[in-house]
Amino acid sequence: MTHSDRNSPSSRLNRRGFLQKLPAIGAAAILTHRTASTATADNPRAIPVAVPVAPADAKGSTVTIRTETTLPIFAEADICVLGGSCTGVFAAVRAARLGAKVVIVEKQNCFGGVATSSLINIWHSIFDTEKKRQIIAGLTVETMERLGKRKAVVQPKNASNWFTFNSQELKIELDEIVLENKVRPFLNTLFSEPYLDSAGQLAGVIVDGKSGRGVIKAKFFIDATGDADLCVRLGLETYVRPMLQPPTTAAHFEGFDNGAFNSLLKKHGAEFGIPDGFYWGAYLPNTQTYMLAGTRIYGADCSNAKQLSDAEINGRRQIRAMLDMLRKYNPKNRTRLTALSSYIGIRETRHVKCLFQTSDDDALYGKHFDDAIANGSYIFDQHHQDKPGITFRSLDGTQNYVRPSYPSKGGRWRPKTAQNPTFYQVSLRSIIPPRIPNLITAGRMLDAGLIAYSGIRVMVNMNQLGEAAGVAAQLSLSQNVPIQKISAAAVRDTLKKGGSAII
Ligand SMILES: Cc1cc2nc3c(=O)[nH]c(=O)nc-3n(C[C@H](O)[C@H](O)[C@H](O)COP(=O)(O)OP(=O)(O)OC[C@H]3O[C@@H](n4cnc5c(N)ncnc54)[C@H](O)[C@@H]3O)c2cc1C
Numbered sequence: 001m002t003h004s005d006r007n008s009p010s011s012r013l014n015r016r017g018f019l020q021k022l023p024a025i026g027a028a029a030i031l032t033h034r035t036a037s038t039a040t041a042d043n044p045r046a047i048p049v050a051v052p053v054a055p056a057d058a059k060g061s062t063v064t065i066r067t068e069t070t071l072p073i074f075a076e077a078d079i080c081v082l083g084g085s086c087t088g089v090f091a092a093v094r095a096a097r098l099g100a101k102v103v104i105v106e107k108q109n110c111f112g113g114v115a116t117s118s119l120i121n122i123w124h125s126i127f128d129t130e131k132k133r134q135i136i137a138g139l140t141v142e143t144m145e146r147l148g149k150r151k152a153v154v155q156p157k158n159a160s161n162w163f164t165f166n167s168q169e170l171k172i173e174l175d176e177i178v179l180e181n182k183v184r185p186f187l188n189t190l191f192s193e194p195y196l197d198s199a200g201q202l203a204g205v206i207v208d209g210k211s212g213r214g215v216i217k218a219k220f221f222i223d224a225t226g227d228a229d230l231c232v233r234l235g236l237e238t239y240v241r242p243m244l245q246p247p248t249t250a251a252h253f254e255g256f257d258n259g260a261f262n263s264l265l266k267k268h269g270a271e272f273g274i275p276d277g278f279y280w281g282a283y284l285p286n287t288q289t290y291m292l293a294g295t296r297i298y299g300a301d302c303s304n305a306k307q308l309s310d311a312e313i314n315g316r317r318q319i320r321a322m323l324d325m326l327r328k329y330n331p332k333n334r335t336r337l338t339a340l341s342s343y344i345g346i347r348e349t350r351h352v353k354c355l356f357q358t359s360d361d362d363a364l365y366g367k368h369f370d371d372a373i374a375n376g377s378y379i380f381d382q383h384h385q386d387k388p389g390i391t392f393r394s395l396d397g398t399q400n401y402v403r404p405s406y407p408s409k410g411g412r413w414r415p416k417t418a419q420n421p422t423f424y425q426v427s428l429r430s431i432i433p434p435r436i437p438n439l440i441t442a443g444r445m446l447d448a449g450l451i452a453y454s455g456i457r458v459m460v461n462m463n464q465l466g467e468a469a470g471v472a473a474q475l476s477l478s479q480n481v482p483i484q485k486i487s488a489a490a491v492r493d494t495l496k497k498g499g500s501a502i503i
Contacts (some may be wrong), residue, residue, distance in 0.1 A: 001383050010380075017379055020244050020459075023381075037415045038150075042253050045279070046202075047070065047071055047072075047073050047195075047215050047217075048456065049058060049344050057349060060188065063448045066198075070204065071213055071215050071432075072212075072214040072215070073204075073214065073215050073216075073217055074186070074214040074215065074216050075184060075186070075209065075216045075217070076213075076216075076218070076219065077100075077101045077102055077103040077184065077217070077218045077219075077475070078095075078100040078102065078218060078219050078477055079092070079095045079100045079101070079102045079103075079218055079219070079220045079221070079222065079223070079474065080102075080103050080105065080204075080205060080216050080218035080220070080221050081102065081103070081104040081105065081221075081222040081224055082096075082105050082191045082221065082222065082223055082225050082229065082230050083105070083106065083112040083113070083184075083191075083210070083223070083224035083225040083226060083229075083442075083443065083444075083495065084104050084105070084106030084108070084112070084174075084185075084187070085112060085113020085114060085115065085224065085226065085443065085462070085466075086112060086113065086115055086139075086143070086174070086459060086463050086466065087109050087113065087178060087224045087442050087443040087459075087462045087463060087465060087466035088104055088111075088113070088222070088224035088443070088466060089104065089107070089112075089174050089178060089183075089187065089466070089471065089475070090138075090139045090140075090466035090467045091102045091222045091224055091442045091466040091467065091469045091470035092178070092181070092183040092470060093139060093177060093178070093470065094138075094139070094184060094466075094467045094470030094471050094474075094498060095222075095470035095471070095473055095474040096182055096183050096470075097181060097498060098470075098471065098474040098475075098478075098494070098496070098498075099474070099478075100473070100474045101184075101292050102182075102184070103183070103184040103185075103186060103216055103218065104178065104183050104184070104185055104186065105186045105189050105190075105191050105205070105207055105216065105398040106185070106186065106187050106188075106189065107188070107189065107190045107191075107449070108187070108188070108342065108343065109187055109188050109342075109422070110174070110175070110187065111171065111174035111175065111187075112167070112169040112170050112171055112174050112369060113226065114345050114346070114459070115165075115170055115459055116167045116168070116170050116171045116174070117250070118250055118341040118342075118343060118344065118345035118346075119167050119248060119250040119252065119291050119293075119339070119341045119345075120167070120291075120293060120345055120459075120494075121151075121164055121165050121166065121167045121282055121284065121291050122162050122163065122164055122282055123140065123144065123162060123163045123165065123171075123458075123459050123460050124140065124162045124377075124378040124459075124460050125160055125161055125162055125368060125377055125378070125460075126140060126160075126460060126501075127160035127377065128375075128377050128422035129144055129377045129395055129396070129420075129422045129423065129424045130159075130422050131158070131160035131379060131392070132160075132422075133422070133423075134501060135375035135376070135377060135423050135501055136374075136375060136460050136461075136463075136464060136501055137499055137500055137501040137502060138377075138463070138464065138467050138495070138498065138499045138500040139177075139463060139499075140460050140463045140464070141499075142499070143170075143174075143177070144163050144171060146173050146176075146177075146410070147163045147165050147166070147169055147173055150169055150173070151169045151286055152165055152166040152169035152170070152173075152285055152286075153166070153500055154164040154286075155286055158349060162415075164282045164283070164284075164285055165285065165301075166284045166285055166287070167191050167284070167291075172481075179471055180403050183406075185409060186207065186209065186214065186216070188209055188210060189207045189208070189209040189210045189231055190207060190209070191205050191206075191207050191225065191230060191242040192205075192206045192207060192208050192213070192276050193205070193206045193233055194206070194230060194233055194234050195215050198223035198321075198352065198376075201437075201438070202221060202234065202436055202439060203217060203218075204216055204217040204218065205218075205221065205230065205244045210234060210338070211483075215451060217306065217329065219438060220438045220439070220440075220471050220473045220476060220477050220483075221438060221439045221440075222439075222440055222441070222442050222473055223352075223439065223440070223441045224441070224442040224443045224466060224469070225445075226346060226349065226443055226444050226445065227302070227303040227346075227350055227445065228303075228349075228350045228351070228441065228445040229351045229354050231350075231433055231439070231445070232303075232350060232439055232441070234385065234436060234439070236352055236433050236434075236435070237352070237353035238350040238352050238353065239350065239351050239353065240303065240349060240350050240351075240444075241303055241348070241351075241450060243347065243384075243385045243386060243450070244301060244347070244348045244349065244385060245347035245348045245382070245383040245385070245454070245457075246277070246296045246297055246298050246299075246300065246347065246383055246385055247296075247297050247300055247302050247311055247315070247344050247345055247346045247347060248293050248294070248295050248296055248297070248315065248344070248345045248347070249295045249312070249315025249316060249340065249341055249344050249345065250291055250292060250293040250294075250295075250316065250341045250345055251290060251291075251292055251293075251317060251319045251337060251339065251340050251341065252284070252289045252290070252291055252337075252338045252339035252340075252350070253276070253289070253290045253335050253336060253337055253338060254288055254289060254290070254334075254335070254336045254338050255288075255333070255335045255336055256281070256290035256292065256335050257333060257334075257335065258281070258290075260326070260330050260333060261322070261326065261335075262404060262405055262406070263403070264325055264326065264329050264330060265279075265294075265322075265330075265404070265406040266326070266404070267285075268301045268325050268328075268329055269316065269324070269325070272321035272322070272324055273317070273318070273321055274295075274318055274321050274322060274325070275295075275296045275297075275298060275318075275388075276388040276403075277296035277298075277383075277388045277389070278296070278383060278388065278390050278402070278403070278404060279292065279293060279294030279295075279404060280292075280293055280294075280391055281294065288340060292322075293345065294314045294318075294322065295314075295318035295319060295322075296318075297310075297311040297314050297344070298314055298385055300314075301349060301352050302344065302346045302349050302350035302481050306384075308344070310349045311344050312343070312344050313379065315344050316340060319337065319340065323335065323337060324426070333341075339369065346444075347383060347444075347457065348444060348453065348457065349444075349445075350445055351446065351447055351453075352433050352441050352445050352446070352447060353433070353434075353447060354395075354429060354430050354431060354432055354433050354434070354441070354446070354447035355429035355430075355432050355433075355434060355484065356427050356429035356430050356447065357430060357447040357448060357449060358425075358426050358430045358446070358447065358448045358449070358452050359448075359449045360449035360450065360451040360452045361449075362424070362425075362449075362452060363380070363393070363424040363448070363449070363451065363452035363455060363456065363499070364393065364413070364414075364424075364451060364452070365421060366395055366421020366422070366423060366424045366425075367424070367425065368425055368503070369425050369426075369427040369428075370431060370488065370489075371427050371428040371488030371491075371492070372425035372427060372428070372463065372492070372502075372503065373428045373431075373465065373468035373472075373488075373491065373495065373502075374425065374426040374455055374456075374464035374465055374468065375423045375424070375425055375464070375503055376423060376424050376425075376426070376455060376458070376460070376461040377395070377422065377423045377424075377454050378458045378460070378461065379392050379393065379394055380392065380393040380394070380451050380452075380454045380457060380458065381455065382450070382451065383454075387402075388403050389401055389402055389403030389406075390402050390403075392470060393413050393422070393454075393455075395420050395421045395422065395424070396420040397412050397413060397414040397415065397416060397417065397420065398410065398411070398412055398413075399411050399412060399413045419421040422501075424452075424455065424456070425503070426446065426448075426456055426461065426464070426465065428468060428472065428486075428488050428491060430447045430448060431446050431447075431465055431469060432470070432472075432483055432484060432486075434484065435484075436483075437476075437482030437483060437484065438476070438477075438482075440469045440472055440473055440476075440483050442462075442465050442466045442468075442469035442470075443462050443465060443466065444462060445475060446456050446465060448498045449463065464500065467495060467498075467500055468491060468495060468500075469496065471491055471494045471495050472486050472491045475487075475490055475494060477492060
């Protein structure tokens, strides 16, 4: 937009005009004050905006002061990806490889999301449950191969097993992948609110960063924020389950003695306020550093700002409590804390009501979809909120309730059958919200049943959702079709040509 466009009637939104436009996207919104921001020498372009904001969490805490302000335009692109985990990065890269001009917005100082900032360093198998057929490829494999060249990933001897990688090396690798693919990065940048054009259509996002507040304009948007921040602020229907899988603060330790930790935790955890739950960990490849994912914050919905803040502090408190427990009851222990995750690992918050929900039965019985965009074989792994431990459910009908230091409780969730499915699939429609023609989701906000989600949520699956979202977005733009009408066959075909395993 030029300086003169800025003052044209079509580019201005006054309060009444804005309110009239809102139904175009069905936004349940209020107007609020924004600090005025004018064009600067750095950025001569600016745009007047009226800002829709979802109601605040706390009751009676909203203010209405002013409705119009002028913001600089930070960038204009074909596709804007919000959230820069591997899901978001892979979405951006796949769209860029198809010729789109792409920007990516990430609130942390690096890409990778839970895999880097939250230190979670395992990607599960890319094979089916029989370990015979490769069901996942694309950027997951490309990234692991790149890390392999840096000795930053270990794949156990059985090639069909999981990858353990170095989260710090992954940060650098993702920087390189983003730059090589000419995706424009906006790190340390928080998406705040959507920007609607004079026709009431989603035309940009308002972001906050070190240079202040500004707008990124784009023709298409991918919400990969994990928490569906863009979708919820557009008034799309979302749901938060009453039994959310609890978040976990992970940490790096040196000298960690798993056996001693396990027995002390059972005996003395309660004394130190460490909740009974589940823990696991993994060494960073070729180091003595142990990543422990052992804390648990029950009842925290991390899409709520206060609960997120409390959970971060509680997670770090639990790490210190573990160290105190080890010091008191095992004085000879040499466990030292070397790093904390830079944000808490979040397993689940909001889901977006999409065109279709991949149901528990769809996943548990391995249903194949004509519009499948992802394949998974990771076990259904439900971290409980109402009791300690995890229930694992397998595609072969068995289940196992596991609680560290206690005997496991095996059984079946369905009777035996002669043949079992060996992988499950995710439908493209489970990541496409209704109504907004230029928006798709990618990542853990997908529309899936509780048990289905407990398996689909892992990163090798999220990566595939990202790649599919990037391809679908670019096809929607290049074919000028609303995303709700996109040809699933074309998405699958393009994914396959770009290296994905499409079945
Ligand atoms: C403790 C723990 C252990 C796990 N263990 C495993 C495991 O071993 N293997 C596995 O594969 N999976 C594991 N998972 C699951 C997996 O990590 C997540 O399901 C997956 O990371 C979800 O991916 P995502 O891209 O949707 O979300 P995230 O990884 O949460 O990424 C969201 C990204 O968006 C950014 N963002 C959010 N809001 C905004 C905003 N408003 N503006 C800009 N940026 C924003 C965030 O900073 C982040 O980078 C684990 C999860 C947890 C929490």
